[in-house]
Amino acid sequence: MSDLQVVPGEMQPWTDRTDDRPALAALLADALPGDRRTLIVGPHSLPLISAVLDRTSDATILVRSVSDAEDLAAEFGDRLQVVAGALDGMASGPFEVVVAADGLDRVLGYDSGDLTWTERLQALTALAAPDAVVVLGLENEFSLVNLLDSRPADERHGDDEWRPLHNDSTRPVSVGQLESALPWTAHIYADFGSRTFVAADVAAAARPGELPTRLATDALDARDVPLLSPVADGVDSAARAGLLPAIPTGWIAIAGIRAAHDLYAQTGPAVLTADQVPDGWRTTIAASPAVDTTTPAFDAGVVPAEVPGGVSVESVLVRLAAAEDVPAFRKLAAELGEWAADSRIVLRWDDVVIDGDTFAHGVSPWVTAEPTGKADLLAAAWYRFHDRLVGGHRRHPWPPWMVGDDLVSTWMGMSGIELPESVQATSPDTPSASVAHVARGKELAAALADVLRTRDDEAVDLRTALADAEQARQELLELKGHVFGLERTLGFRNKAMKTRENRIRELRTQLQKVTADHNRIRGSRTYAISRVIFHAGQIRKPRVVARKLSRRLRKR
Amino acid sequence: MHHHNHYYGQAHILSRYAGLDFDHPPRLRGYLQHGWNIGCGWNPVHEFYDGAWRFTWSDAPRRRGHALGRRSYHSIGAPFLYLLELEQQEEPVEREGTLWFLFHGWEGGKIQGDHQRLIDEIRETEPGPVTFSLYYTEYERPEVRRYYEDAGFRVVSFGRRGFSYEGTDRRFLFKQLDELRRHKRVAANRLSTAIFYGVAAGCEPAVYGDPMEMEGENPLFGGQSRIERLWPEMLGTSIDLEAARATTDLELGKPWMMPPAEMRMLFDWRERV
Numbered sequence: 132m133s134d135l136q137v138v139p140g141e142m143q144p145w146t147d148r149t150d151d152r153p154a155l156a157a158l159l160a161d162a163l164p165g166d167r168r169t170l171i172v173g174p175h176s177l178p179l180i181s182a183v184l185d186r187t188s189d190a191t192i193l194v195r196s197v198s199d200a201e202d203l204a205a206e207f208g209d210r211l212q213v214v215a216g217a218l219d220g221m222a223s224g225p226f227e228v229v230v231a232a233d234g235l236d237r238v239l240g241y242d243s244g245d246l247t248w249t250e251r252l253q254a255l256t257a258l259a260a261p262d263a264v265v266v267l268g269l270e271n272e273f274s275l276v277n278l279l280d281s282r283p284a285d286e287r288h289g290d291d292e293w294r295p296l297h298n299d300s301t302r303p304v305s306v307g308q309l310e311s312a313l314p315w316t317a318h319i320y321a322d323f324g325s326r327t328f329v330a331a332d333v334a335a336a337a338r339p340g341e342l343p344t345r346l347a348t349d350a351l352d353a354r355d356v357p358l359l360s361p362v363a364d365g366v367d368s369a370a371r372a373g374l375l376p377a378i379p380t381g382w383i384a385i386a387g388i389r390a391a392h393d394l395y396a397q398t399g400p401a402v403l404t405a406d407q408v409p410d411g412w413r414t415t416i417a418a419s420p421a422v423d424t425t426t427p428a429f430d431a432g433v434v435p436a437e438v439p440g441g442v443s444v445e446s447v448l449v450r451l452a453a454a455e456d457v458p459a460f461r462k463l464a465a466e467l468g469e470w471a472a473d474s475r476i477v478l479r480w481d482d483v484v485i486d487g488d489t490f491a492h493g494v495s496p497w498v499t500a501e502p503t504g505k506a507d508l509l510a511a512a513w514y515r516f517h518d519r520l521v522g523g524h525r526r527h528p529w530p531p532w533m534v535g536d537d538l539v540s541t542w543m544g545m546s547g548i549e550l551p552e553s554v555q556a557t558s559p560d561t562p563s564a565s566v567a568h569v570a571r572g573k574e575l576a577a578a579l580a581d582v583l584r585t586r587d588d589e590a591v592d593l594r595t596a597l598a599d600a601e602q603a604r605q606e607l608l609e610l611k612g613h614v615f616g617l618e619r620t621l622g623f624r625n626k627a628m629k630t631r632e633n634r635i636r637e638l639r640t641q642l643q644k645v646t647a648d649h650n651r652i653r654g655s656r657t658y659a660i661s662r663v664i665f666h667a668g669q670i671r672k673p674r675v676v677a678r679k680l681s682r683r684l685r686k687r
Numbered sequence: 688m689h690h691h692n693h694y695y696g697q698a699h700i701l702s703r704y705a706g707l708d709f710d711h712p713p714r715l716r717g718y719l720q721h722g723w724n725i726g727c728g729w730n731p732v733h734e735f736y737d738g739a740w741r742f743t744w745s746d747a748p749r750r751r752g753h754a755l756g757r758r759s760y761h762s763i764g765a766p767f768l769y770l771l772e773l774e775q776q777e778e779p780v781e782r783e784g785t786l787w788f789l790f791h792g793w794e795g796g797k798i799q800g801d802h803q804r805l806i807d808e809i810r811e812t813e814p815g816p817v818t819f820s821l822y823y824t825e826y827e828r829p830e831v832r833r834y835y836e837d838a839g840f841r842v843v844s845f846g847r848r849g850f851s852y853e854g855t856d857r858r859f860l861f862k863q864l865d866e867l868r869r870h871k872r873v874a875a876n877r878l879s880t881a882i883f884y885g886v887a888a889g890c891e892p893a894v895y896g897d898p899m900e901m902e903g904e905n906p907l908f909g910g911q912s913r914i915e916r917l918w919p920e921m922l923g924t925s926i927d928l929e930a931a932r933a934t935t936d937l938e939l940g941k942p943w944m945m946p947p948a949e950m951r952m953l954f955d956w957r958e959r960v
Contacts, residue, residue: 455749457762458942528761530740530953532716537952550948553706565952605738609759612738613716619736620714623690627853 135204140217140240143197147174147237152325154395155232156182157402161391164264167227172255173238183230184210193221195240217243218254225260232383234268236296245294249301256314264387265315272297273304275365275378281357281593306331306376315386321379326350327396328383331376333407339367340442342412346396353585360594399429403494411440414494426578427477427497434496439486445516448480452520455528461545468546471509473502477579478512497579506548510572513542524598531606540565694721694848696857697766704769705950716955720744723880723938725913727752745940764944767884770860784816785872788881790899791822800899802834805876808896812924823847864888878914878921886935894922
């Protein structure tokens with residue numbers, strides 16, 4: 132264990148929580164120069180510190196918590212000089228590399244002076260050599276997640292905010308302000324939830340449905356913050372406005388050097404990097420780990436080296452559904468059905484990209500162990516889309532009784548997968564034939580949702596909760612309407628039956644009258660004579676009959 | 688289901704198309720548009736129960752209904768188009784003359800106009816024999832029917848649309864389609880459902896003559912002048928057939944047609960037959 136140095140402003144007992152942030156580790160590994168005297172300022176996770184130590188043998192870390200400092204000293208031994216205390220208590224320097232990726236919000240103790248963000252930056256600058264490489268993080272108070280945070284201001288403070296950190300007018304809240312505040316020329320990355328980092332100029336050019344926007348949405352969606360409304364809509368709006376770099380959860384400024392790639396994103400157990408090329412994105416992803424037997428499994432090998440720069444199929448389908456343009460939706464679904472094929476890659480429309488007249492897989496690395504049939508893959512893709520469309524309360528033209536397996540089945544039909552034959556319901560809870568039809572796809576979609584789930588708390592945002600309640604009310608209204616309609620139909624049918632009953636009564640009365648007339652006629656003398664004449668007319672041999680009749684009369 | 692859904696046997700046609708019983712179609716969970724109009728697909732004072740779904744022929748009535756505060760629409764294509772699919776001609780009949788439709792009244796309103804003047808105009812315009820189609824509301828008015836019989840036209844009527852599930856001629860549209868397929872031209876004194884049906888059935892359309900007045904006509908949607916502004920390509924004695932076909936496809940909702948299995952799900956007919 133290295134000697135632990137303590138400078139003024141240390142905190143004990145105290146610990147600062149850190150997260151792994153593998154995408155940031157990859158970014159640091161790319162950006163940091165080798166073998167320079169390096170200072171890490173503030174709490175950083177072990178993998179991040181390791182990423183720095185991989186680049187230099189002369190590293191010092193400053194953390195305010197004594198217990199954290201002790202743990203770090205125990206973990207890294209002589210490889211890392213550990214200092215416990217506050218930034219304004221640190222006097223040694225200058226350093227050729229300064230890494231403050233956690234920002235400047237956790238670098239002071241409760242005994243430190245009330246330094247503004249700018250004063251803390253000045254303290255940091257004092258530790259850096261004039262031509263130092265500096266990596267500095269900054270939390271964005273104008274972030275979309277912050278704007279949509281459903282908690283009131285008095286409930287947003289943690290234990291470390293013995294002084295409000297954010298009532299500080301010197302804190303930059305935009306890329307421009309950050310660039311102006313820094314004493315160095317810096318290259319800025321937008322930090323989306325510490326999971327996706329996109330170069331600010333690349334983020335500014337990204338539009339809804341494009342790769343940076345899709346990855347930014349996924350990353351922000353993973354944040355464990357109670358929200359007023361879903362982040363996806365806000366991200367899309369910002370992207371349309373060219374303001375994607377304005378709304379991340381934070382920024383990483385890199386001065387003195389440039390990182391190697393435009394985009395770093397945590398994907399499963401690996402980190403995806405991407406660079407913009409004229410037609411799209413050139414990607415790299417860490418090799419697949421040992422054989423993964425879960426379904427879906429992670430396989431970096433299926434991520435294409437080049438991904439088209441187009442928008443996702445999902446973004447177009449959502450737009451067509453909102454416009455109630457079923458013919459165009461049907462046409463796109465049919466084209467997707469023609470394009471899809473048996474594959475190991477789990478199909479998802481939010482990661483299939485429109486590429487001119489055809490489609491291409493995006494960067495999703497999730498696969499099944501064996502190739503899956505086209506029909507099941509389409510069912511999985513449509514099921515995931517269904518959950519995102521209907522669950523997100525997006526506008527669409529399909530009635531509520533179709534929502535669920537029937538709607539997925541319908542979309543599969545549009546994609547060329549023959550729909551199941553109807554089955555006769557034998558009881559009110561007889562399952563629809565669609566249930567079996569989409570079962571495998573539903574399983575796949577659920578399994579994919581599980582591996583993509585990053586939040587422990589699956590509580591929905593306030594707007595969705597209100598919309599759920601409103602939908603329940605609407606469903607009740609429609610069911611009442613349905614009952615009214617059924618009663619009305621019964622009323623009409625009843626009326627029709629009464630009409631028929633009256634007609635039958637009329638016919639019966641007419642029949643009785645005709646029968647009475649008939650009986651009266653049969654009992655009359657005229658009828659009897661007419662019958663005799665009729666029978667007489669039937670006799671073929673009148674002479675023979677007359678002779679027989681005369682013989683009988685004589686015998687009497 | 689609302690009893691209007693049975694008008695002209697439309698629900699019966701859709702039921703047959705969906706593979707179900709023609710004579711006794713299952714209940715349709717909502718309202719089915721039963722005629723082309725320039726509004727939301729129904730008459731301006733049509734009542735809808737809360738939460739009802741509305742099945743329009745095409746997207747335009749949906750958009751207009753949306754503007755009236757109504758939701759829950761799904762466009763499906765006119766049942767007549769499904770009938771065309773069901774009743775495909777094996778051997779086309781040689782077409783001759785014009786099937787002429789007089790703008791018709793309904794059970795609640797009779798038409799008023801100068802029939803003799805209309806007859807004169809038809810004689811001047813139509814190159815071949817004329818078959819005159821009257822809705823039963825006019826067909827059963829001898830004073831109206833006689834005008835056209837005396838003019839030497841063959842006068843036909845396709846039956847009643849019915850009311851409260853009573854008196855519906857289920858083969859109304861079958862008879863209309865059969866007549867349309869025998870005629871070269873279809874004409875009317877107002878742009879109306881029959882013109883679109885005629886174009887869909889392969890006739891050359893014409894819309895001319897006194898449009899006549901109907902008692903109690905509600906001009907809420909803009910009336911004849913709006914038709915002239917919106918569909919000028921469908922008016923006149925000689926109409927560009929290609930343009931007419933394109934408009935007809937849109938107004939009858941051809942792109943919105945769907946396969947039988949999808950229709951069974953849409954109408955909640957899947958397992959409740």
